[in-house]
Every structure is written in C-alpha cells, then in structure tokens.
Amino acid sequence: MIAPDWFREDRLPHIYCTGCGNGTVLNCTLAAVEEMGWERSETAFISGIGCSSRAPGYILADSLHTTHGRALAFATGVKMAKPDLNVVVFTGDGDLAAIGGNHFIHACRRNVDMTVVCMNNQIYGMTGGQGSPTTPLGAISTTTPYGASEPAFDLAELAVAAGANYVARWTSYHVKELTRAVTTGMQTPGLAFIEVRTQCPTNYGRHNKLRSVPAMIEHLRSHAMLVEKRDRLAREGRPIPEGTFTVGELVRRNRPAMGVKQ
Amino acid sequence: MKLVIDESRCKGCNLCVLVCPYGIFREGTELNSRGVVSPVLDRPERCTNCRLQALYGRMLCGVCHMICPDQAIAWVEERPFEPHRVEVEF
Amino acid sequence: MQGNAACAEGALAAGCRFFGGYPITPSTEIAETMARRLPKMGGVFISMEDELASIAAVIGAAWTGARAMTATSGPGFSLMMENIGYAAMTETPCVIVNVQRGGPSTGQPTRAAQGDMLQCRFGSHGDYSIIALTPNSVQEMFDLTVKAFDLADRFRVPTFLMADEIVGHMRERVTIPDAVDVTSRRPLAEGCLPFEAGNDGVPGFAPFGLGRSVHVTGLTHDERGYPDTTDPGAHDRLVRRLVAKVESARRDIADYEVTNPDAETVFVTYGPPSRTVEQVMRDRPDDSIGHLRLRVVWPFPEFALQEFGNAKVFLMPELNMGQMVREVQRHVDQPVIPLEKIGGELHTPAELVRALEAHR
Numbered sequence: 001m002i003a004p005d006w007f008r009e010d011r012l013p014h015i016y017c018t019g020c021g022n023g024t025v026l027n028c029t030l031a032a033v034e035e036m037g038w039e040r041s042e043t044a045f046i047s048g049i050g051c052s053s054r055a056p057g058y059i060l061a062d063s064l065h066t067t068h069g070r071a072l073a074f075a076t077g078v079k080m081a082k083p084d085l086n087v088v089v090f091t092g093d094g095d096l097a098a099i100g101g102n103h104f105i106h107a108c109r110r111n112v113d114m115t116v117v118c119m120n121n122q123i124y125g126m127t128g129g130q131g132s133p134t135t136p137l138g139a140i141s142t143t144t145p146y147g148a149s150e151p152a153f154d155l156a157e158l159a160v161a162a163g164a165n166y167v168a169r170w171t172s173y174h175v176k177e178l179t180r181a182v183t184t185g186m187q188t189p190g191l192a193f194i195e196v197r198t199q200c201p202t203n204y205g206r207h208n209k210l211r212s213v214p215a216m217i218e219h220l221r222s223h224a225m226l227v228e229k230r231d232r233l234a235r236e237g238r239p240i241p242e243g244t245f246t247v248g249e250l251v252r253r254n255r256p257a258m259g260v261k262q
Numbered sequence: 263m264k265l266v267i268d269e270s271r272c273k274g275c276n277l278c279v280l281v282c283p284y285g286i287f288r289e290g291t292e293l294n295s296r297g298v299v300s301p302v303l304d305r306p307e308r309c310t311n312c313r314l315q316a317l318y319g320r321m322l323c324g325v326c327h328m329i330c331p332d333q334a335i336a337w338v339e340e341r342p343f344e345p346h347r348v349e350v351e352f
Numbered sequence: 353m354q355g356n357a358a359c360a361e362g363a364l365a366a367g368c369r370f371f372g373g374y375p376i377t378p379s380t381e382i383a384e385t386m387a388r389r390l391p392k393m394g395g396v397f398i399s400m401e402d403e404l405a406s407i408a409a410v411i412g413a414a415w416t417g418a419r420a421m422t423a424t425s426g427p428g429f430s431l432m433m434e435n436i437g438y439a440a441m442t443e444t445p446c447v448i449v450n451v452q453r454g455g456p457s458t459g460q461p462t463r464a465a466q467g468d469m470l471q472c473r474f475g476s477h478g479d480y481s482i483i484a485l486t487p488n489s490v491q492e493m494f495d496l497t498v499k500a501f502d503l504a505d506r507f508r509v510p511t512f513l514m515a516d517e518i519v520g521h522m523r524e525r526v527t528i529p530d531a532v533d534v535t536s537r538r539p540l541a542e543g544c545l546p547f548e549a550g551n552d553g554v555p556g557f558a559p560f561g562l563g564r565s566v567h568v569t570g571l572t573h574d575e576r577g578y579p580d581t582t583d584p585g586a587h588d589r590l591v592r593r594l595v596a597k598v599e600s601a602r603r604d605i606a607d608y609e610v611t612n613p614d615a616e617t618v619f620v621t622y623g624p625p626s627r628t629v630e631q632v633m634r635d636r637p638d639d640s641i642g643h644l645r646l647r648v649v650w651p652f653p654e655f656a657l658q659e660f661g662n663a664k665v666f667l668m669p670e671l672n673m674g675q676m677v678r679e680v681q682r683h684v685d686q687p688v689i690p691l692e693k694i695g696g697e698l699h700t701p702a703e704l705v706r707a708l709e710a711h712r
Contacts, residue, residue: 077372
C-alpha cells in the first residue's frame with residue numbers, strides 16, 4: 001500500500017472509474033509527500049471541482065474541496081495566511097485552464113510556494129465527457145461530436161510563460177519519473193506546476209477509439225517525447241512527429257517567490 | 263514477501279499486466295464475486311520486490327504498486343512454510 | 353476620519369490579519385488602508401486578480417485560523433456570490449464589506465444606493481442564512497465592523513457589512529478604544545466530528561495545521577465532512593441547520609434602536625436614510641413620529657416592529673426601489689409605505705415631511 005498513513009481507508013475504494021489515471025497520480029503524489037517527510041499537521045491539500053479534485057477526499061489531512069476553477073485562489077489565501085503549511089493543489093484541465101485560467105496565470109506570476117498537480121485527461125470527465133480547452137484538434141467528445149475545432153492549450157508552456165519556478169510534464173505511465181518530479185517540485189521554492197497527461201478511458205477513450213485502458217496508456221507512452229530529444233531534433237532540423245508532446249522538466253529557475261516558509 | 267492483489271479494490275483495468283518489467287501478471291479469465299476479472303499472478307517468482315525487499319530493506323521496482331489506480335496491490339509477508347515458486351539463479 | 357478608513361481600523365482592532373481584495377469605487381480606500389496598516393501589524397495584504405479570487409483567498413485564509421475580510425461594491429459583490437455560497441456551506445467565518453453604489457451593472461460608481469440588500473441575503477444559489485449589518489455613521493463603520501467579526505466567528509457564517517458610498521466616504525469624528533473585546537471561534541473539541549453541531553447549531557472550528565485532518569467541501573456533507581450527495585436526510589439535516597443556526601438566534605443577534613414606541617406613524621430605516629429621519633424628528637418638538645433604526649438587517653428582526661404597539665402606518669425610506677420594505681410588509685398588517693429614492697442622493701428632510709403629511 002502506497003503511503004498508508006496518508007489514505008482515508010474508510011473512504012476507499014474510491015469513485016474513480018476502472019483504469020482512471022487519477023488514481024495513479026494520487027499514488028505518486030502521496031509517495032512524494034512521504035518522501036519529503038511532511039507531517040500531517042503541516043500539510044494541506046486543496047482542489048477545485050472535477051474527478052481530479054476528488055483526490056483530497058481520500059487523503060487523511062486537512063483539505064479544502066473548493067469551487068470550480070478557484071483552487072489556486074483559495075490556495076493562495078491559505079499559503080499567504082500561514083506560510084508554514086505545505087500546500088498541494090490538485091486540479092484538472094478544465095478546472096485549471098478553462099474556468100480557472102485567470103487564477104492559473106496569476107498564481108504562476110506570483111510564484112506562491114505551492115505544488116500544483118494538474119491531471120490533464122483532455123476532457124471534462126466528471127460531467128460526462130465534454131470537450132475541454134486541452135482536447136486535441138479533431139478529437140470527439142459530447143460537445144464536439146464532429147471533432148474538436150479549437151486548438152488546444154499547452155498547459156506546461158503556459159506555466160513557463162507565466163513565471164512558475166518549476167514546470168514539468170509527465171504521464172500516468174511514467175510513475176517513477178512523475179514521483180521524482182513532484183518531489184522536486186515540492187522542494188523547489190515558488191510555484192511548482194506538474195502537468196500529468198492521464199487517461200480517461202470512460203469518457204475520452206471510449207469516444208476516441210482507445211477503448212481499453214492499456215491501449216490508452218500505450219497511446220500516452222508512445223506520444224510522449226523527452227524534452228531533450230525534442231530539442232535535439234529541432235537543433236538537427238529533423239521533423240518532430242505529429243501528435244507528440246514533450247515530457248520532462250521544462251523549467252527550473254529561481255524567480256522571486258511568495259509565501260516561502262522561513 | 264509475496265504480492266497480493268486486493269480483490270475488493272481491483273477493477274480489472276490490467277495496467278499492472280502492461281507495465282510489469284518482469285511480466286509477472288497475466289490477464290485473468292474468471293469473474294470474481296464483484297463481477298470483475300482481476301489479473302492473476304502468472305510468474306510471481308520473477309518479482310524483484312518479492313524476492314529482495316527483505317534483503318535491501320526498501321521497495322524495489324514497485325511500478326505495478328504505483329500505477330494501480332485502485333491501490334489494490336500490496337506486499338505481505340508469507341506465512342511460515344507457505345509454498346511458493348522460486349527462481350533459481352546460477 | 354473617513355468611513356472607509358474607520359472600517360479598516362475596526363477590522364484591525366478586531367484582529368483581522370488577512371485582507372484579499374480588488375479595488376472598486378467606492379470601497380478602494382478600505383483596501384488601501386489595509387495595504388498600509390496590515391503589514392505593520394504582522395498581517396497579510398494581497399491584491400488578488402479579481403473579486404472571485406479575493407473572496408476565495410479570504411476563505412482559504414479563514415481556514416488557517418485567521419480573521420479575514422474583503423471589501424467590494426456592487427459589481428464585485430455579484431462576482432463573489434458563488435464563493436459566498438461556498439463559505440455558507442462550509443461554515444467559514446469571514447467578513448465581506450459591500451460599500452454599495454448605484455446599480456444595476458456599472459451604474460453610478462460614485463453615488464450611494466442600498467440596492468444589494470436582498471442580494472446579500474439571497475444572492476447565492478440554494479438555501480442558507482447570513483448576517484448583515486448596516487452602519488449609518490463613521491463611528492458605526494468602526495463599531496459594526498468589530499461586531500461583524502465577532503458574529504462571523506460565533507456563528508461560522510459569512511457576515512456582511514452593508515455600507516454605502518455616503519457612509520464610506522463621509523468624514524466624522526471617531527472614538528477608537530484602546531482595545532476591543534473579541535469573542536473567538538469555539539475550537540473543535542477532541543473526539544468531536546468536524547461538522548457536528550453544538551447546542552447552538554454551530555460546529556467547533558478546527559483550523560488547518562493542528563493535525564485534525566478536516567475535509568472541507570462545498571458538496572453536501574455529513575458530520576464527518578465527507579461528501580454525501582445522494583442521501584436526502586443528510587442534505588436536509590445540513591441545510592436546515594445552516595439556516596436555523598442563524599434564524600433561531602435572531603433575537604440574540606438583533607441590534608436596533610427604538611425611538612417613540614407609542615407613535616402612530618413610524619419610520620423604519622437602516623443606514624443613511626436614518627439620519628434624515630433623525631433630522632425630521634429633531635425639527636419637530638413632539639413625539640408623534642416613531643423611528644426604528646436597524647443596525648442588523650439580516651436575520652430580519654420582525655419582533656422589533658412589534659415594539660410599536662400604536663403604529664397605524666410604517667414608512668420606509670430606502671435608497672433603492674423597495675427591498676427591505678418587503679420584509680416589513682410581510683410581518684405587519686398595517687400599511688407599509690416604501691419611500692424609494694434612486695439616483696444617488698439621500699432623502700431630504702423636506703421629502704420625508706411631505707411623505708409624512710401624505711400618509712398621516
């Protein structure tokens with residue numbers, strides 16, 4: 001059992017669907033918390049609304065399950081009022097980039113010392129599979145039945161541009177690397193943004209010809225390309241395959257941060 | 263140590279089957295009492311953690327444990343004299 | 353001192369150590385005063401990106417145990433509504449100051465109104481109850497802000513200071529005491545569940561960082577704080593308690609001033625129109641006019657109206673098109689005449705005298 005001290009055993013098994021990537025991300029985040037050696041009395045988990053944001057309900061610690069898109073604003077209040085608390089934010093692609101877009105860029109700009117784990121399953125899962133701002137062009141969802149016509153956000157690049165101190169992207173297949181990235185993020189002062197591409201077999205997979213869970217994970221694994229490799233291909237002038245996304249640590253820097261524990 | 267799949271939590275997604283580097287799992291064939299087809303341990307003797315956690319004092323590999331979305335995989339001590347398959351290395 | 357500045361001083365005296373806000377006329381001076389004074393008192397001032405983030409940050413800060421507040425006006429107030437509902441549902445104590453201005457929409461930013469009175473009670477979706485106070489002087493901007501924090505902490509409810517541009521921007525003499533009495537939140541006793549109510553219907557409060565592992569959610573929850581959205585009984589228990597904890601303590605929370613209770617013609621006021629009524633009464637040597645001035649308008653103290661046993665008619669001057677007058681109308685049998693005035697200017701004594709003569 002991962003991080004047994006941190007799970008609310010009386011609430012398991014959780015409500016996530018079969019093979020949901022969120023369960024994996026929860027494991028990795030709690031493993032990172034355990035590795036950091038944080039105490040229960042000095043840690044708070046904050047989330048918005050959506051499948052991703054149900055995660056704190058399964059964690060045995062102080063947690064704030066807030067309104068849609070506003071998790072980062074609540075987290076800013078918590079952290080600034082009590083900088084000694086370790087703050088971890090769980091959010092999703094819709095929660096962060098759609099309704100919460102404004103709070104996202106400002107939290108990155110302010111560089112408040114917290115760790116934000118975004119479970120990007122490229123769909124609005126909880127409400128039944130509507131298109132989100134990260135749904136890829138051409139993908140099918142219940143509100144894009146003819147294929148998504150809007151280009152998608154690159155959340156990690158947004159965070160880099162807005163000023164977060166640590167930005168990384170992994171998938172729910174790369175469990176070891178993800179745990180290490182979350183740990184590094186927790187150690188870095190300032191806002192650490194870890195985007196996790198996760199699988200939503202029930203709502204995204206079913207509509208987009210990735211019906212089985214292993215098929216979706218295979219899809220994530222095969223379309224992930226290390227940042228270093230992408231940079232090398234670009235330098236050599238070689239073409240970057242269609243549909244790939246970069247994984248790895250995109251940025252680690254030392255911009256001034258707010259609310260850092262003294 | 264031995265690996266156990268908690269059938270009260272497993273939802274039969276078979277991610278453990280996909281990711282195990284040693285191929286110790288195999289997709290199951292029987293429905294259990296919850297209506298789920300849980301994976302079965304095909305070659306448990308090849309699991310490094312089962313064999314070596316006691317020696318090294320920490321978790322080795324553990325990818326199935328981390329990727330399982332339902333926290334259904336755990337390692338437990340075997341009962342004394344419990345029969346299990348071994349891999350003999352020369 | 354300016355009314356807005358007095359409000360900020362009242363908050364600081366009451367122990368407020370967190371302010372998250374966004375500037376909006378006519379409440380900006382509160383934010384500016386807090387920005388200057390809070391850091392010197394070891395507090396945190398943060399300029400959030402919009403009003404939704406402001407109230408969100410205030411609620412987050414309240415959960416770390418701090419007394420937290422924000423200040424806004426009409427357009428920002430509308431933006432805050434979802435999170436106000438969240439504060440009501442999660443029983444987060446916080447203070448929201450609304451320095452009302454002409455509405456609807458952008459309206460008259462630099463003119464007074466009392467157009468958000470029903471909104472502060474019913475603005476968010478669903479059933480809940482809140483407490484709202486209405487100051488009519490700079491001294492009350494100080495005193496009622498202190499009281500707002502105490503009420504918020506005692507009932508674990510978002511509490512509103514419904515001021516307006518007149519009271520916010522006027523300058524009067526204020527007496528600031530050296531210290532004010534503060535009643536803090538009742539702590540969560542050992543072995544009690546986080547949302548298990550005490551005898552007064554209010555649960556004990558366990559701030560983050562004490563290891564109590566409280567799960568706070570806006571979903572319907574049971575006494576453990578865990579979501580339980582499908583059980584009708586759980587929702588019924590929770591929402592009824594949220595409403596009852598404030599409504600059942602109406603008499604305790606009430607704060608009003610009664611003048612000439614035997615009068616036959618009674619003015620019911622809150623906020624600045626009360627000062628016009630006081631002027632009208634000063635101009636007349638007799639006791640023929642009664643005056644009920646409410647300092648707490650929500651929960652509405654209908655029993656205050658009963659103190660006027662001889663009343664034949666109630667007159668209610670408001671700077672809106674008749675909002676609180678509806679509450680008065682539904683609680684008395686006598687005729688209740690709304691004296692509506694919109695456009696940003698306060699009722700003049702002459703206007704009120706004309707109304708008085710018309711309805712004697």
